[in-house]
Amino acid sequence: MTSHQSPRPEDASREWPLVSVVVTTRGRPELVRETLAGIVQQDYPGEMEILVVHDQEEPDHTLTEMGAAGRTVEVMLNTAHAPGLAGARNSGLDAARGTFIATSDDDDVWHPGKLRAQVRLLSDEPDLLAVGSGIRLLFPGRVVEWPGRSPRISQKTLLRNRVKELHSSTLVMRRETFARAGQYAENLPHGYAEDYEFLLRVAQVGAIGVVREPLADIRKDNQSWFLQRAENTSEALTFLLKLHPELKTSRPGHARILGQIAFAQSSLGHRRAAFKLSGQALLRYPVAPHAYLALAQATTGVDPRRALGLARRFGRGLS
Numbered sequence: 001m002t003s004h005q006s007p008r009p010e011d012a013s014r015e016w017p018l019v020s021v022v023v024t025t026r027g028r029p030e031l032v033r034e035t036l037a038g039i040v041q042q043d044y045p046g047e048m049e050i051l052v053v054h055d056q057e058e059p060d061h062t063l064t065e066m067g068a069a070g071r072t073v074e075v076m077l078n079t080a081h082a083p084g085l086a087g088a089r090n091s092g093l094d095a096a097r098g099t100f101i102a103t104s105d106d107d108d109v110w111h112p113g114k115l116r117a118q119v120r121l122l123s124d125e126p127d128l129l130a131v132g133s134g135i136r137l138l139f140p141g142r143v144v145e146w147p148g149r150s151p152r153i154s155q156k157t158l159l160r161n162r163v164k165e166l167h168s169s170t171l172v173m174r175r176e177t178f179a180r181a182g183q184y185a186e187n188l189p190h191g192y193a194e195d196y197e198f199l200l201r202v203a204q205v206g207a208i209g210v211v212r213e214p215l216a217d218i219r220k221d222n223q224s225w226f227l228q229r230a231e232n233t234s235e236a237l238t239f240l241l242k243l244h245p246e247l248k249t250s251r252p253g254h255a256r257i258l259g260q261i262a263f264a265q266s267s268l269g270h271r272r273a274a275f276k277l278s279g280q281a282l283l284r285y286p287v288a289p290h291a292y293l294a295l296a297q298a299t300t301g302v303d304p305r306r307a308l309g310l311a312r313r314f315g316r317g318l319s
Contacts, residue, residue: 006113007043014123016046017099019115019172022092024078024085025106026055031219036063038109040071044116047071051095053078055088084191086184093183101173107219108169114215118172121209129180129206130173130199132166134214140221148212155203159250165210167218168195173202180205188243192236200244230304234264252288255281259290266297267304274298 021039025032032052039050047070052063055078067073076095081087089103100119104110118131134147148165150157157163181201184194202208237257241247248254262277274294281291297304 007116008120011045011116011120014045014120016044016119018046018097019044019048019100019102019119020092020096020098021048021050021102021104022089022096023050023052023104023106024055024088024092025052026057026088028106029060032063032106033066034109035104035106036066036073038111039104040066040068040073041112042071042110042115043112044119046119048115049074049096049098051076051092053088053092055085056083082186084186084194086186086188086191086194089194090183090186093178096175099175101175101178103171104169104216108167109217110169111215111217114170115172117211117213117215121211122172122174125207125209127207128174128209129177130166130171130202131209131211132163132170133211133216134165135167135170136214136217137164138217138219138221145214147214148210151210151212153203153208153210155246156250158199158203158208159247159253161253161256162196163199165212166195166199166208167216169218170216177202177206189236189239190232192232193240197240197243200246230264230267234261234268237261237264252285255285255288256290258284259288259292259294262294263290263297263304266294271298 023032023035023039036050036052039048042048050067050071050073052073052075054060054075059075059077061075063075064073074095076091078088078091080094081090093101100122102115114133118133121131122128132148137144137146146164153163153166181198181204184198188194188197199208237260241257247257258277258281262274262281265277266274275298278291278294281288
């Protein structure tokens, strides 16, 4: 089967417009250089501007030296928007000039043909507002291939499941996506799930596609500045359910979030709340994996990080 990354004869006659790549960073001076190297080395035939947005730290202007012909690197500080990942991304969006806009976290690495494949798909299917891709998950000591499940991700699927192949480091979007769906929400409690909330809005106004082949390596072995504590997770997901009541129309999706809140509560030692929320989740969807994980953790008292790690090792259901 032909790789979607590979150049094709018809590519020579295509238009390849300017792509803006927004890379948000905080506290990862070495990893962000690996991320930038992967972006600069794309085989995309058009020009790219790479916007590195530092959040709550001094900007490293030496990163501009990593640019190349047709690959400019600009460095800026998130000052116009709220501190945090959503505000940093929005600062990059404000500065972006490209026809297409891509995003990447500061610890992930693109495969060389990623951008070419995704811009090709956006050009061929003009109804698509955003395109993700399959990924490779890099855990300590193992790599998990996660190909895209379908060429199109419906709103129903997104309500049901977080959809890892729409990870923020995979997305390439039309500029008009942000005019229609808005920028990233800066009012979410603790900035939690800002990328998923944004995609829920995109799915309301247009189509979302996926290049199913894995095109990005996603690290799962680094501390995230944006990974919040259990009490923050519980508060943020409760807020998300109120902000997007359509989540309750999906029994599996509603149960997934109730189960996640239940697990957060069990991690805090709030066993009664965890049992109650797990019961609500299982009434909505009897095979909701997070609900069973919360029940197991609340019952046994096992370290929640170990419980979650073991559960993720044996299935794809915890997303």
